[in-house]
Amino acid sequence: xxxxxxxxxxxxxxxxxxxxxxxxxxxxxxxxxxxxxxxxxxxxxxxxxxxxxxxxxxxxxxxxxxxxxxxxxx
Amino acid sequence: xxxxxxxxxxxxxxxxxxxxxxxxxxxxxxxxxxxxxxxxxxxxxxxxxxxxxxxxxxxxxxxxxxxxxxxxxxxxxxxxxxxxxxxxxxxxxxxxxxxxxxxxxxxxxxxxxxxxxxxxxxxxxxxxxxxxxxxxxxxxxxxxxxxxxxxxxxxxxxxxxxxxxxxxxxxxxxxxxxxxxxxxxxxxxxxxxxxxxxxxxxxxxxxxxxxxxxxxxxxxxxxxxxxxxxxxxxxxxxxxxxxxxxxxxxxxxxxxxxxxxxxxxxxxxxxxxxxxxxxxxxxxxxxxxxxxxxxxxxxxxxxxxxxxxxxxxxxxxxxxxxxxxxxxxxxxxxxxxxxxxxxxxxxxxxxxxxxxxxxxxxxxxxxxxxxxxxxxxxxxxxxxxxxxxxxxxxxxxxxxxxxxxxxxxxxxxxxxxxxxxxxxxxxxxxxxxxxxxxxxxxxxxxxxxxxxxxxxxxxxxxxxxxxxxxxxxxxxxxxxxxxxxxxxxxxxxxxxxxxxxxxxxxxxxxxxxxxxxxxxxxxxxxxxxxxxxxxxxxxxxxxxxxxxxxxxxxxxxxxx
Numbered sequence: 001x002x003x004x005x006x007x008x009x010x011x012x013x014x015x016x017x018x019x020x021x022x023x024x025x026x027x028x029x030x031x032x033x034x035x036x037x038x039x040x041x042x043x044x045x046x047x048x049x050x051x052x053x054x055x056x057x058x059x060x061x062x063x064x065x066x067x068x069x070x071x072x073x074x
Numbered sequence: 075x076x077x078x079x080x081x082x083x084x085x086x087x088x089x090x091x092x093x094x095x096x097x098x099x100x101x102x103x104x105x106x107x108x109x110x111x112x113x114x115x116x117x118x119x120x121x122x123x124x125x126x127x128x129x130x131x132x133x134x135x136x137x138x139x140x141x142x143x144x145x146x147x148x149x150x151x152x153x154x155x156x157x158x159x160x161x162x163x164x165x166x167x168x169x170x171x172x173x174x175x176x177x178x179x180x181x182x183x184x185x186x187x188x189x190x191x192x193x194x195x196x197x198x199x200x201x202x203x204x205x206x207x208x209x210x211x212x213x214x215x216x217x218x219x220x221x222x223x224x225x226x227x228x229x230x231x232x233x234x235x236x237x238x239x240x241x242x243x244x245x246x247x248x249x250x251x252x253x254x255x256x257x258x259x260x261x262x263x264x265x266x267x268x269x270x271x272x273x274x275x276x277x278x279x280x281x282x283x284x285x286x287x288x289x290x291x292x293x294x295x296x297x298x299x300x301x302x303x304x305x306x307x308x309x310x311x312x313x314x315x316x317x318x319x320x321x322x323x324x325x326x327x328x329x330x331x332x333x334x335x336x337x338x339x340x341x342x343x344x345x346x347x348x349x350x351x352x353x354x355x356x357x358x359x360x361x362x363x364x365x366x367x368x369x370x371x372x373x374x375x376x377x378x379x380x381x382x383x384x385x386x387x388x389x390x391x392x393x394x395x396x397x398x399x400x401x402x403x404x405x406x407x408x409x410x411x412x413x414x415x416x417x418x419x420x421x422x423x424x425x426x427x428x429x430x431x432x433x434x435x436x437x438x439x440x441x442x443x444x445x446x447x448x449x450x451x452x453x454x455x456x457x458x459x460x461x462x463x464x465x466x467x468x469x470x471x472x473x474x475x476x477x478x479x480x481x482x483x484x485x486x487x488x489x490x491x492x493x494x495x496x497x498x499x500x501x502x503x504x505x506x507x508x509x510x511x512x513x514x515x516x517x518x519x520x521x522x523x524x525x526x527x528x529x530x531x532x533x534x535x536x537x538x539x540x541x542x543x544x545x546x547x548x549x550x551x552x553x554x555x556x557x558x559x560x561x562x563x564x565x566x567x568x569x570x571x572x573x574x575x576x577x578x579x580x581x582x583x584x585x586x587x588x589x590x591x592x593x594x595x596x597x598x599x600x601x602x603x604x605x606x607x608x609x610x611x612x613x614x615x616x617x618x619x620x621x622x623x624x625x626x627x628x629x630x631x632x633x634x
Contacts, residue, residue: 003286020118020120021118021121022121023117023118023121023122023123023126023294023296024117024289024295024296025253025564025567039564040564042283042284042285042286043285043286043288043295044286044289045289045290045291045294045295046290046406047126047127047294047406048127048405048409049121049126051406052127052405053121060409061409063410063413064282064283064286065283066281066282066283068413070281071410071413072414072419073413073414
């Protein structure tokens with residue numbers, strides 16, 4: 001899904017801050033690649049904790065379509 | 075079989091369930107009395123609960139030298155409109171302790187004051203009284219959590235409450251399940267503080283795509299009523315569960331924008347009329363609270379398209395305010411604002427928005443020491459009922475009061491004895507959905523439950539609909555819950571939650587059916603009883619479970 005947290009793996013350094021802190025347990029951990037995965041984007045409630053915690057600026061939380069329509073974000 | 079077969083058994087003096095503001099403060103203060111303290115949290119305490127991304131305001135402050143009002147007078151003014159529903163003594167505990175907990179927070183290095191050393195005071199929910207302190211609390215939760223660890227509290231994260239354990243009429247701990255490993259744990263405690271947050275996942279978001287519609291809430295959706303349901307199952311008394319927390323919101327993403335927009339905007343209908351000017355006498359039945367008044371206005375217009383016009387109010391001061399609020403409490407608002415382009419361009423169509431039970435007003439009853447009606451159990455924060463809506467201040471105050479009380483109680487108690495049978499039965503109940511190969515996914519069931527609550531409890535309550543809701547929920551519990559299937563520990567969390575959501579939904583509908591009047595419109599509006607009836611109903615409605623049956627009483631101790 002292209003809403004909820006989007007991880008830019010080019011910048012992610014595998015520090016686990018998003019995985020450790022996401023209140024809704026939206027992230028999982030890919031042990032093989034040693035990096036986070038977004039397991040449950042539909043359970044994101046747009047608090048922004050993952051963005052705040054990511055010191056590498058590797059995460060962007062994208063609003064879902066219905067919110068984009070409401071706020072006029074094309 | 076013995077207890078050791080149930081899973082890990084942890085023994086502690088004080089168990090705190092939930093690591094939000096109330097839970098962290100309670101654990102911190104309990105540790106000052108030399109007892110062993112354990113926090114069990116569904117999330118991770120650094121970012122747990124409604125203050126996960128920070129706080130910008132601290133409500134309910136009173137001091138004659140600070141804002142010209144005594145705690146007694148502020149408690150009285152805050153009680154206007156909720157007479158009979160709430161315990162005036164609880165309101166007073168909050169206003170009396172507000173500045174004490176602010177001092178605790180200051181000690182942790184949170185910047186509660188302006189650069190000139192003064193507090194920034196503004197009016198809050200009582201017109202004409204500057205009882206809100208605005209401050210830079212973006213790191214409030216981070217600092218509280220760090221202090222909890224520094225004080226060597228045992229922290230068990232990603233572990234949700236499944237039930238409160240009882241023995242000989244006392245709460246003696248709780249069971250939990252790890253939402254990442256599926257491990258079942260048992261915590262034995264001499265005193266337990268329930269700080270699990272409000273019950274926020276009862277209603278349905280009409281726009282979001284499934285399953286996003288279940289999680290887009292103003293409050294933290296992880297607080298879904300686990301604690302409320304567990305307290306009721308254990309036999310604690312709860313009050314005022316009929317009131318649904320509805321407020322005026324824009325539809326998109328409530329966490330980002332809503333509450334900010336309402337006070338500084340003009341609510342207009344499609345003909346450009348200002349709505350608050352013409353809603354008539356029904357609005358007089360709601361208190362002076364500006365947010366509740368606006369919600370009532372939206373509710374009463376029934377059907378026309380409304381808009382919130384921000385443009386006339388966008389100026390350097392409101393822009394600065396927007397940045398402040400966003401930066402300190404609602405950071406996602408900053409991203410939204412960047413995407414939208416400008417504050418004045420926020421196109422907002424307000425609708426009535428419901429999440430769940432009205433926090434602090436509806437919930438687990440406590441006395442002024444924080445004790446519930448069940449020996450050994452305390453309740454703190456939004457899970458509490460029978461008090462005013464007190465936000466972060468209430469959460470911190472109850473933690474501050476109850477931590478020491480629970481610690482002192484624990485010091486005088488012998489090691490509790492668990493009922494083995496109760497623990498093993500609970501383990502079997504909780505883990506059952508993991509073993510099923512076929513069955514119903516928890517979020518699909520939750521979606522149905524919340525659609526039923528929205529359609530048949532909702533804002534326009536009617537006896538016929540409430541009865542139908544109860545019938546449907548009972549059918550879902552009997553027929554569909556036994557088919558729940560979880561393919562991972564994370565899904566097991568959702569499966570455990572939906573069972574609590576059904577229980578809280580039933581309590582909500584039953585209570586709404588009992589209260590045959592309208593009060594705090596639109597939080598409780600009975601189409602078949604549209605007027606306020608002070609003679610019979612200026613009282614709290616109390617509910618508890620006894621031998622598997624719900625019992626109600628009209629009137630709480632403070633009504634006598």
